Amino acid sequence: MxxxxxxxxxxxxxxxxxxxxxxxxxxxxxxxxxxxxxxxxxxxxxxxxxxxxxxxxxxxxxxxxxxxxxxxxxxxxxxxxxxxxxxxxxxxxxxxxxxxxxNSNAVAELAIGLAIFAIRNFFNGTSGGELRGRVLGLHGYGYVARNVHRIARGLGMTVKVYTRYSKAQATSEGLEVTNSLEELYAVSDVVSIHVPARGEHIKSVSMDVLKHLKKGAVLVNTARKEVVNEEELCQFMTERADIKYVSDIAPDCTDRFKQEFEGRYYFTPKKIGAQxxxxxxxxxxxxxxxxxxxxxxxxxxxxxxx
Missing domain, CATH: 3.40.50.720 (NAD(P)-binding Rossmann-like Domain)
Structure with missing residues (x-):
């Protein structure tokens, strides 16, 4: 049997x-x-x-x-x-x-939830911001990103995307596809990462890309920690005190975040996107x-x- x-x-x-x-x-x-x-x-x-x-x-x-x-x-x-x-x-x-x-809708809802949490200053009692009217940049356009797009539109956000493999899908849904990852990061108030941890995507979120982020931008990672160059992210956050980073997977350099970036990051206790x-x-x-x-x-x- x-x-x-x-x-x-x-x-x-x-x-x-x-x-x-x-x-x-x-x-x-x-x-x-x-x-x-x-x-x-x-x-x-x-x-x-x-x-x-x-x-x-x-x-x-x-x-x-x-x-x-x-x-x-x-x-x-x-x-x-x-x-x-x-x-x-x-x-x-x-x-x-x-x-x-x-698991796509579950992860997408978490990504939006993390973005809200960050833009409202982690609910610390101070005056935060709203997502409506802001630009959401999708780094990748797979199943999860498509659900994030759906939710973000309902919140009144403008959504843009950078993708090499799903351009036809994105444009058919009325999305503006940027010419480069750098351009996406430069025009976005919130960037949500949705690429797999393999090939060209490993450490693709590097200083070369991060340096283009808008003032006060929020970076959301519900993908994998391997897609972020953590050393360069820490260096960037040291140089740019206006940037926030939120994720459902803690980086290897979590201790450094605790020591240097208080009030600018949040990591869930374990990976919970699909939970x-x-x-x-x-x-x-x-x-x-x-x-x-x-x-x-x-x-x-x-x-x-x-």
Missing amino acids: TKVLIATEKPFAPAAVAQMSKICEDAGYQVQLLEKYTEKEALLEAVGDAHALIVRSDKVDQQVLEAGRELKIVVRAGAGYDNVDTAYAKEKGICVMNTPGQ TAEANLNAGVAATEQIVGFLEKGDATFQVNS
């Missing part, structure tokens, strides 16, 4: 697990849950006879893939998949998928349906290591 392992240090909500289990059972699959595990050995043992693996932020490295002797597919329930060794999975003939779009009941359910169900589609029909629509 085909076995699906749902391995999550941070478990899915019970309602999500129930729906995921039913999808598997209807397909004639066996489901095994590995939740809140604290030792990697538990995952290595559980994955041994699994044909499919669903994870959240759990690390699926070469050792895990080697242990999964029967693995045919790994699905990361979420958009980012840097926790999975996609290259080695490809060598092993294992399909890796993500579930793009399922809503709705996103949890959507991503889990999508991951399970994709496994059934792949194993039964060979549907590899969302494969990320082809």
Whole structure:
């Protein structure tokens, strides 16, 4: 019998697990849950006879893939998949998928919430500002950014974007696409980062780009810390006391922020962009349906290591 392992240090909500289990059972699959595990050995043992693996932020490295002797597919329930060794999975003939779009609204609402929090001076009792009438710059235009655009329009913001890969999508929605990242940062009151932590995007938020930010601008990062050149961000914030930085993932230089930039930053205790009941359910169900589609029909629509 085909076995699906749902391995999550941070478990899915019970309602999500129930729906995921039913999808598997209807397909004639066996489901095994590995939740809140604290030792990697538990995952290595559980994955041994699994044909499919669903994870959240759990690390699926070469050792895990080697242990999964029967693995045919790994699905990361979420958009980012840097926790999975996609290259080695490809060598092993294992399909890796993500579930793009399922967490998008949750992350987008957080991005807007962080922007409001920052522009209102972190609710410290002083007079802040409003988002209406301001320019929002979207650094990237994937699923999350499109939802941020939708919400921002409702708040009365002017939205602009820099993207190399989704220009047609952006222009079809009436968005102005800037000619460069530097131009986007120069015209935006709030910049929201929405690019993956790979390739050209690594440390793309550098001094060369940051130096163009408008006076009093807010930089929002709900992507990954790796897309920011943290050393240069700290240098920039030292030189520009008017800039605020907010994120749902603390940088490696958090101690320096605490020492030097009090009142100008905020980091959530852990990465929480997708931490809503709705996103949890959507991503889990999508991951399970994709496994059934792949194993039964060979549907590899969302494969990320082809």
